[in-house]
Amino acid sequence: MWLWFSKLGSPRWFYELSGKWLPWLYAAMVVFMAVGLTWALLFVPADYQQGETIRIMYVHVPVASISLACFPLMAVAGTITLVWRMKLADMVAKCVAPIGAWFSGLALLSGAIWGEPIWGVWWTWDARLTSMLIQFFLFIGVIALRSAIESQDAAAKACAILAIVGAINVPIIKYSVEWWNTLHQPASRISMDPMAPNPPEIWVPLLIMIAGVYLFFIITLLLRTRNEILVRERRSKWVQDLVRKG
Amino acid sequence: MTDKSPVSVADTQTLTSLGKAFRSTLSRDLLIAFKRRNDILNPVMFFLIVVSLFPLGVSPDPQQLSVIAAGVIWVSALLASMLSLDNLFRADYEDGSLEQLLLSPQPLYFMVLAKNISHWLVSGLPVVLLSPVLAYMLYLPSEAYGTLFISLLIGTPVLSLFGSIGVALTVGLGSRGLILAVIVLPLTTPVLIVGAKAVADVSFGLPVGTHFAILGAMLALALTIAPLASAAALKISVN
Amino acid sequence: MTDKSPVSVADTQTLTSLGKAFRSTLSRDLLIAFKRRNDILNPVMFFLIVVSLFPLGVSPDPQQLSVIAAGVIWVSALLASMLSLDNLFRADYEDGSLEQLLLSPQPLYFMVLAKNISHWLVSGLPVVLLSPVLAYMLYLPSEAYGTLFISLLIGTPVLSLFGSIGVALTVGLGSRGLILAVIVLPLTTPVLIVGAKAVADVSFGLPVGTHFAILGAMLALALTIAPLASAAALKISVN
Amino acid sequence: MTIGSNPEALLEGRNLYCERDERVLFEQLSFSVQGGQLLQVKGSNGSGKTTLLRILCGLNDSFEGELYFQGQLIEEQRDQYLASLLYIGHRSGVSRILSPRENLRWSGALHYPIADADIDDALAEVGLRGYEDVPCHNLSAGQQQRVSLARLLIGRAVLWILDEPFTTLDVHAVAQLEVRLAHHVKNGGAVLVTTHHDLKVDCRHDVLDLDASRVRSSV
C-alpha cells in the first residue's frame, strides 16, 4: 500500500501510466459525447414548457456538477501536498484551479443563456446562482495567489492552505446563501429541479452527457498535469531522453 | 562588557512562560498601534466615510436609506476590517520581526492569536462602537440598533480571524492591497449574510436567536482554525 | 573595464528627449504590471466582488437593487480605483527607484503623468469595461448603461489623478492602506456625486449633458494640477 | 575538525543539498560546529551563504539532507533547538516605530524574562545611550544595526547565527563586535557568521567556504 502510494507520487510513473490511459479515455469520451450530443440535440422531445431550450441542460448540468467537484479535489490534493509533500499532488492542484474556474464560468454562462428564455433574465440573485458565483470568486482567489507567489514551493503550500480553508467554507457558503434567499423571495423562484417529473428519455441522455463531460474533464486535467510534469521535470534525465526521442 | 557565566545549552524551565509571552506580544502590538495612532483612527474614519458615500451616491431619501442601512453598514464594516488587516503582519515582515517571532520557542498559535486580538481591539472594536451613530444617520429602525451592535460584535472578530489567513498568505508579496480582498472577501460572505439578515429580520419583527447562534458557531470555528492556518501560512511566507 | 573617453560636465543637448523618457517610464510601469499580472486582475475582481456583496447584504430584490445600482457601482469603482493606487509609488519608494526618478533631469510633471496613465490603463480601464455587466446584475434600467459607461470613463481617470496626490503624500509612511482612503475619498466625492447623479437622472429621462460637462471640466483640472501636486508631494515624502 | 558524524557537535549538517532557480548552490555539504568554535561561512555574492543560514534556522525548508542539534535530528526537538538559538539576518528584526528599549523588551521576552536595567545596559554598551527612547526610524542605518546586535548581550542562547552582522557598522563598532564574538566562543558558545570583511577574532575560528564547498581550518 505504502509502496503504491509513493510510486503514485512519482511524476515519471504517473506520466507514463497516464500516457497509456489517454487513448482509451479519448475513445470513451468520443463515444459518450457523440451518443449524448446526438441524442440530446436531435431525439429528445422539446419540453412542453421550455421548448427547445431544454437542450441547454445537457451542457449546463454536467458542467455545473463538475465545477462543484473541483474544489474538494483541490483541497484533497492540497492536503497531500502539505502532509506528504508529494509534488504530483501539487501539480494536480495547480491544474485543477483554472479548470474549476473555467467550468464555474461555463456553468454561469450556460445558466445565463438558459435563464434568458426561461426566466426572462440573464441573471438573478437566486441562491444557487449566487453560491456558484462565490465559488467562482474562490477559484479566482486561488489562481491569483498562485500567480502572485514567485517561488513554486511556497506557492504550492500557500495555495494548499487556501484550498483547504476554502473547502471548509464552501458548504458554509452554500448553506448560508440558500438560507438567505429562500426566506427573502420564496414564491417567485422557478424550480430548477425538473429531474423528478421527467421521463427516462430526458435523463438517460443527460447521464450519458454527464459521463462524457466527466471524461472530458479528466482528459483535460491529465493533459495539463502531464504538461506541468514536463515543465517542472525538464532537467531530469527521463524528460530529456523523451525530448530527444522526438 | 557585562560579564556573564559561561553559556550553556538552554534549560527550557527558565523560558518565558506562555502567558507572559502572550501578554508581551499583545501589549507590543497595542503599543505600536497607539504610537501610529492612524491604525486606530483610520478604520473608523474609513467606515464613516464609506457609509456616508451612500446617501451621496444613492439617494438621500430616508425611506430608501432605511431599507439598505443594515446591508450598507455591514458591507462597510467588512471592507474596513479587511483593509485595516494590511497592518497585521506587513511591518513585522518587512523589518524582520516576523522571523524573530517564528524563531521564538513560543507556540505560534498563541502568538498569532495575540496579534489578532490586538488588531481587533484597535480596528474592529471602534467600528462596532461607532455603528449605532451610522445606523442613526442611515435611518435604521431603532428596534434594530441592538441587533446590529451585537451582530457586529460577534461578526467582526470572525472577519479579522479569516482575514489574517489571507494576510499571512500574501505578506511576502510585492504587490498588495487588492489581492488580499480578492482572496478573503468571498470567504467571509457567510458572516455578512447572517449578520445583515439578523438586522433586517429584527426590523420586520422576526426572532433572531438562530442568527446569533450561527454567528457564534462561526466565531468558534474561526478561533480554532484561523490562527493555525495563519501560523502555517506565515512559515511559508518567510521561506 | 570598458574604456571611455574622459568624463566631462553634462552636455544637456545629448540628454534623453522628453518624449523618449516619457515612453520609457510608461512602458516600464506597464511591464511591471504585466509581470505581476495581479495588478491587472485584482482591481476588476475586487470591483466585481464588492458589487456582489450588496445583494447579499441588502436584498436580492430586483426592485430595490435597481434603485441603488448606480450608487453601488460608482462607490465600488471609487473604492477599487482608490485601493489599487497603493501600487502606484509604493514599490518604487521602497526600492529607491523613486529617488532615481526625482534625481533624473527629466521634468517630473510628465514622469508622474506617465505613471498615472499606466496605472489607469491597468486598473481603471478594466473596471470601466466591466461595468455594464455589473449594471445588468444589479438591474440598472437599460437606458442608463451608456451614461454609466461614459461617466465612469471620464470619472475614473479623475479618481486616479486625485488619488495619486494622496499616495504621493503617504508613500513614506509605515502604516498604509486606510490612511490613503481617508485622505482621498473626501477629495473625490464630487466626482462620485456628479457621476452617480448622471446615471440616476438618465434613468428618469432627464438630460445629462451638463453632468458630462462638469466631469470633463474636472478631468481637465485634474490633468493640470494633480501631477504637479503629486510631484511636489513625492519630493516631500522622500525627504 | 571532524567532518561527518560527530556526536559532540552542537549543530551539524550532513549531506546538505540546495538548488534555487535550477542552480545548485551546494551539494554534499557537511559541516559541524561545537561549543567553543566560531565558523565563518564564506563565499562570493550569490554563493548561498544566506540561504544556508536560513536553512539552519528552519526559516527555509527547500533543501535535502539532515540537520542535527546535539546529535539529534532538529525536527524532533524543535522547541529545544529554538530555545538555544539566536538569529540575526539581513533584516534586522527591529520595529521602526518602537524605540530601541521597547524593541529589546519584546524580542527578549519571547525567549527569557529580562529586566529593564539589563536592556539599558546592553544599549549603553552598543553605544546607544541617550537613544533608548527615540523611535528607530529616526536612527541611522548603523544605529539600527546596533539595536539588533544588542540582542546578543541580553540573550542566553548558546548558538548564534549571524548573517553579515558587520554591515553599516563603523570601525569602532566592528572591533567591539569581534571582541563580543570571541567572548561568547570562549565561554563555550558557538557562532556561525557570514561576512565579507576580514574577520579578526581571538578564538577558535574555522572557515566554511561555499565557493569550494568544503571546510578548511584557518586557525
Place this chain on the structure above:
Amino acid sequence: MTIGSNPEALLEGRNLYCERDERVLFEQLSFSVQGGQLLQVKGSNGSGKTTLLRILCGLNDSFEGELYFQGQLIEEQRDQYLASLLYIGHRSGVSRILSPRENLRWSGALHYPIADADIDDALAEVGLRGYEDVPCHNLSAGQQQRVSLARLLIGRAVLWILDEPFTTLDVHAVAQLEVRLAHHVKNGGAVLVTTHHDLKVDCRHDVLDLDASRVRSSV
C-alpha cells in the same frame, strides 16, 4: 586643498548646518570637490554621512548653508546639475520585479539614450552574466547591489555620490569597484563616497571627517 570659496570646484558646500531631532549633526561645514578628486566622507554611525549626501543631491532640504555647482548656486541650475549627477543610496533603486536588464534600461534612459549591448556589457562586467533576465528578487543581497552599481558603467555623469556602495559586496567586487572609482577620478570625474571599510584607491583621495567636522587630506 582649498577650503571655502573655490570657483574651480565641481561641487562646493559652504557653511552647512543641519540638525535632526534637536541634535546638531554638523555646523559651519565647508568642503569642495573637483574633477579628478575622490572625497571620502567618514564618521561614526549616526554622525550624519547619509544626511549630508542626501542634502547634496537635493533629496533633503532641511539644512542651512549654500551649495554650489561649478561656482553657481545649485538651485539656480538644478537641471544642469541633475544631468551631471549619479547618486546611489542605501536603497538600491533596483525594482525587484524587473530583471537587471530591464532595470538598467529604464534608469539609463532617464538620463541618456543607451544601447542594449552596452547594458549587457555592463552587467557582464559586474559579474552578472547569465542573470540578465532573472527577476531581481531572486538575486542575493550582493547581486542586487551589483545591479545598482552597473549604473556607474553606463552613465555619463561626472559627479558620483555613493552612500556605502561596498555593503554586501564580496572581496572581489570590492576591489573591482575601487578600481572603477579610481578610473573615473583619473578621467576627470569626481566621487563623493561614504564607507566604513578601509578604502584603497589609486588616485587623489581626501577625507571629510564628520566626527571632526573638518577636512583632512589623507593622500
